[in-house]
Amino acid sequence: MRTETPVTIRLKDYTQPDYWITHTDLVIRIHDDHTEVESRLSIERNGDGELPPLKLDGVDQTIIEMTIDDVAVEDYHYEHEQLILQPSKAQFVFRAVTHIHPNENTSLEGLYKSGTMYCTQCEAEGFRKITFYQDRPDVMATFTTRIEADKAAYPVLLANGNPIEEGELEGGRHFATWHDPFVKPAYLFATVAGDLVRQDDTFVTRSGREVSLRIFAEKHNAHKTTFALESLKRSMKWDEERFGREYDLDIFMIVASDFFNMGAMENKGLNIFNSAAVLASEETSSDDRFERIEAIVAHEYFHNWSGNRVTCRDWFQLSLKEGFTVFRDGEFTADMHDRTLKRIKDVDFLKNYQFPEDNGPNAHPVQPQEYIEINNFYTVTVYEKGAEVVGMLNTLVGDELFRQGSDLYFERFDGMAVTTDDFVACMAEVSGQDFTQFKRWYTQAGTPQVDIEQAFDAQTNTYQLTFKQSCKPTPGQSEKQPFVIPVRMALLDQSGQELTIDCDGDFNADTQVLTLSQAETTVTFRGLSEAPVASLFRDFSAPVRVRFDRPEADVLLLATRDPNAFNRFDAIQQIYMDTILSLASGAFDRVPDAVNAVVEAALNDAELSHAIKATLLRLPTYPLLVDNSDTIDAQRLVAARDQLLNHLAVQYVDQWQSMTQSLASADPYRFDAAEAGRRELQGLSLQYWVKAGSDEALNYAEALYRAANNQTDRLNGLSAVLKSDDAGRKEALLVHYYRQWKDDTQMVENWLSLQTSATDVSVSQLKDLMQHEAFDLKNPNKVRSVLGGFAGNFKSFHDDTGEGYQFLAEQVATLNAINPQVAARFIKPLENWKRFSPERGEMMKSALSHILATEDLSPDVLEMAQKALA
Ligand code: 0A1
Ligand code: ZN
Numbered sequence: 001m002r003t004e005t006p007v008t009i010r011l012k013d014y015t016q017p018d019y020w021i022t023h024t025d026l027v028i029r030i031h032d033d034h035t036e037v038e039s040r041l042s043i044e045r046n047g048d049g050e051l052p053p054l055k056l057d058g059v060d061q062t063i064i065e066m067t068i069d070d071v072a073v074e075d076y077h078y079e080h081e082q083l084i085l086q087p088s089k090a091q092f093v094f095r096a097v098t099h100i101h102p103n104e105n106t107s108l109e110g111l112y113k114s115g116t117m118y119c120t121q122c123e124a125e126g127f128r129k130i131t132f133y134q135d136r137p138d139v140m141a142t143f144t145t146r147i148e149a150d151k152a153a154y155p156v157l158l159a160n161g162n163p164i165e166e167g168e169l170e171g172g173r174h175f176a177t178w179h180d181p182f183v184k185p186a187y188l189f190a191t192v193a194g195d196l197v198r199q200d201d202t203f204v205t206r207s208g209r210e211v212s213l214r215i216f217a218e219k220h221n222a223h224k225t226t227f228a229l230e231s232l233k234r235s236m237k238w239d240e241e242r243f244g245r246e247y248d249l250d251i252f253m254i255v256a257s258d259f260f261n262m263g264a265m266e267n268k269g270l271n272i273f274n275s276a277a278v279l280a281s282e283e284t285s286s287d288d289r290f291e292r293i294e295a296i297v298a299h300e301y302f303h304n305w306s307g308n309r310v311t312c313r314d315w316f317q318l319s320l321k322e323g324f325t326v327f328r329d330g331e332f333t334a335d336m337h338d339r340t341l342k343r344i345k346d347v348d349f350l351k352n353y354q355f356p357e358d359n360g361p362n363a364h365p366v367q368p369q370e371y372i373e374i375n376n377f378y379t380v381t382v383y384e385k386g387a388e389v390v391g392m393l394n395t396l397v398g399d400e401l402f403r404q405g406s407d408l409y410f411e412r413f414d415g416m417a418v419t420t421d422d423f424v425a426c427m428a429e430v431s432g433q434d435f436t437q438f439k440r441w442y443t444q445a446g447t448p449q450v451d452i453e454q455a456f457d458a459q460t461n462t463y464q465l466t467f468k469q470s471c472k473p474t475p476g477q478s479e480k481q482p483f484v485i486p487v488r489m490a491l492l493d494q495s496g497q498e499l500t501i502d503c504d505g506d507f508n509a510d511t512q513v514l515t516l517s518q519a520e521t522t523v524t525f526r527g528l529s530e531a532p533v534a535s536l537f538r539d540f541s542a543p544v545r546v547r548f549d550r551p552e553a554d555v556l557l558l559a560t561r562d563p564n565a566f567n568r569f570d571a572i573q574q575i576y577m578d579t580i581l582s583l584a585s586g587a588f589d590r591v592p593d594a595v596n597a598v599v600e601a602a603l604n605d606a607e608l609s610h611a612i613k614a615t616l617l618r619l620p621t622y623p624l625l626v627d628n629s630d631t632i633d634a635q636r637l638v639a640a641r642d643q644l645l646n647h648l649a650v651q652y653v654d655q656w657q658s659m660t661q662s663l664a665s666a667d668p669y670r671f672d673a674a675e676a677g678r679r680e681l682q683g684l685s686l687q688y689w690v691k692a693g694s695d696e697a698l699n700y701a702e703a704l705y706r707a708a709n710n711q712t713d714r715l716n717g718l719s720a721v722l723k724s725d726d727a728g729r730k731e732a733l734l735v736h737y738y739r740q741w742k743d744d745t746q747m748v749e750n751w752l753s754l755q756t757s758a759t760d761v762s763v764s765q766l767k768d769l770m771q772h773e774a775f776d777l778k779n780p781n782k783v784r785s786v787l788g789g790f791a792g793n794f795k796s797f798h799d800d801t802g803e804g805y806q807f808l809a810e811q812v813a814t815l816n817a818i819n820p821q822v823a824a825r826f827i828k829p830l831e832n833w834k835r836f837s838p839e840r841g842e843m844m845k846s847a848l849s850h851i852l853a854t855e856d857l858s859p860d861v862l863e864m865a866q867k868a869l870a
Pocket of ligand 1: 124264266375
């Protein structure tokens with residue numbers, strides 16, 4: 001644990017380092033009780049004049065020996081987690097031998113033990129736990145890594161780059177040496193030692209080079225690597241075709257680790273994955289999981305260019321690689337499956353997680369201006385809003401120029417550490433557009449709101465739209481300047497047909513995009529014989545909140561007939577949302593007819609794919625409802641959402657039943673968009689059918705669970721049962737599940753999260769679960785299954801006792817000493833306390849205060865708790 005007082009790092013203070021490291025030579029000697037790291041760093045002065053001190057980051061290391069050009073270094077000191085020494089030459093080799101203790105490293109940063117293997121996680125600042133280094137992304141070196149370990153226990157020894165040598169050592173030990181010829185920052189370093197099983201394949205690049213592909217896993221996970229390997233090949237091909245990016249090394253490796261803080265990591269040539277984000281089988285992985293794995297494999301692979309070949313100058317540029325890479329993986333998934341569905345899911349995710357972040361105490365720009373702990377900035381804002389910003393650039397320049405801009409970016413900055421400005425400048429250069437104002441999307445936090453008014457003039461056949469944009473203050477930013485907002489749009493007639501647009505605004509007829517750049521813009525549309533219905537922000541062309549008070553008939557037309565499926569989805573969700581919030585506030589005492597009209601239209605629409613139909617029939621989630629209301633009475637919201645759910649369940653019970661039954665299939669499992677859509681719609685209709693209360697439905701759900709030959713059907717059956725009141729049946733199925741699958745890591749994680757998220761759960765049940773043999777507080781996946789599941793279980797987490805808040809706070813305090821990065825993430829469920837009714841807000845606040853009062857708080861937890869309370 002670090003003991004230093006946290007310091008705030010600011011973008012405006014960025015300066016280049018005083019020294020460059022051109023080559024890094026490492027020998028890592030793994031022993032049972034410690035690991036010895038010997039580094040030789042080829043260092044060169046950056047600039048001239050008097051030689052400044054050399055400052056090397058390093059934590060949790062014991063120094064054994066240090067030399068400069070083979071002369072022992074005696075004069076040095078260590079402060080603020082840096083080793084400081086005075087070189088006497090502008091070019092030299094610094095050598096250090098240090099000892100570290102991976103077996104005791106529960107932070108899972110640096111070198112650590114995961115199950116039976118050793119592995120590393122260096123992003124953002126983990127390399128300083130391995131050796132002394134200028135641990136910052138603008139210091140880029142080639143690397144040679146030799147690993148030595150006991151051969152029987154660790155037969156597989158891996159590092160970045162290409163393998164160059166391996167051999168035997170005394171005492172049953174062996175070594176392997178790897179060389180990475182591409183310069184990289186330390187955060188992309190990786191090494192692995194383990195008794196691993198591997199699956200091999202090859203990929204021939206478009207220029208005809210053969211690349212070896214290997215996926216490694218511990219023996220218990222080894223049967224689940226095929227899907228990831230296939231996904232990898234699809235990603236490699238797609239990146240060549242869509243972005244002209246070819247793989248560069250002779251070998252590409254993926255290692256699955258059961259202990260991992262995040263989803264996966266793009267280390268050069270040696271990606272390390274959370275097992276849950278790479279291992280798949282139809283028996284154990286749901287359709288959602290398959291899709292997620294494919295996307296994460298692609299994401300990490302795409303980083304080889306957007307992140308590795310071209311990297312970030314400093315951590316304030318994180319979205320340069322993450323926003324762009326999320327955009328790229330989103331395009332990949334859209335191309336592989338269903339573009340509209342992907343858009344619906346992405347926007348849903350953004351509104352569920354990023355909008356609340358932008359609307360709370362941790363709101364920060366896509367390019368943050370300061371941080372205490374960079375690990376806290378791997379956020380939905382940097383990733384997902386960052387991807388939206390890249391998507392808007394694509395919308396503004398068009399597909400062709402976007403590709404040209406991306407080519408220029410990769411070519412110009414290959415092997416360099418650059419900034420988001422450099423990326424935008426490439427788009428400006430190829431398109432001739434000026435993005436000065438657009439760049440506010442990178443520097444201003446908060447979700448802009450666009451208020452819209454309309455007027456139709458039957459005399460002149462004109463229709464006017466007035467857009468007023470605003471953005472609420474966010475921490476540290478009270479005033480906001482207008483954003484550039486692309487509005488993809490159409491005008492519809494009363495039958496839902498699109499009309500030709502003739503207007504005086506900044507409208508691009510090819511892309512059907514109207515661009516707003518002022519605080520207020522009025523656009524006049526000509527040649528309209530009757531009032532049109534405007535379909536605005538099609539496909540969510542900008543990450544904004546839209547307020548448009550208009551006749552119910554207009555919204556109904558969009559919800560039932562908009563040819564843009566995304567906007568149809570959006571209009572329906574708006575109707576559900578208004579209904580639930582009005583039921584909760586008491587403005588409505590029953591479900592209005594408009595809801596029945598849109599539900600019936602969706603139910604009876606034979607043109608819709610199963611997957612899209614399911615999205616139209618699903619009610620908004622709690623985070624979305626919370627984000628759209630002023631003060632939340634949590635349990636009234638639960639009751640209101642439940643009332644609508646019940647109403648739909650009962651009103652359409654025959655349809656739910658017949659849909660559930662007709663969507664059943666005995667065919668062998670296949671993961672593709674059509675089959676996944678069928679299973680999704682069946683799962684949803686089954687939930688409604690069970691909710692309507694018949695034994696027949698419950699029996700069907702249990703039978704689906706028991707007969708399932710794949711995890712999606714199994715979960716569809718089980719979750720429907722878990723949502724019912726049949727305590728005996730719930731218990732029996734959960735016991736059955738665990739007995740059947742207790743030897744499968746991913747299934748056990750699912751089993752834990754089902755109990756915390758898919759059914760009502762009390763704090764005492766949670767405590768019992770944490771005592772279960774399946775639980776391990778040192779394993780982030782298990783922690784996420786239990787605590788993450790619970791915090792996302794709105795009804796239970798926000799029950800009237802408020803016990804859940806205190807419980808979560810206690811877990812954060814305990815985790816702070818084990819794994820600060822994971823601990824800090826669990827502050828988020830409490831951070832929006834100000835939005836809840838005062839009494840409840842106080843309870844949430846007092847849980848946060850409990851966290852802040854914990855001794856030895858890590859910078860990660862301290863920063864998040866302080867912000868949440870501010
Ligand atoms: N760069 C990885 C995710 C990642 C981020 C941070 C980490 O530790 C602080 C670990 C992994 C990605 O985008 O996939
Ligand atoms: Zn990434």
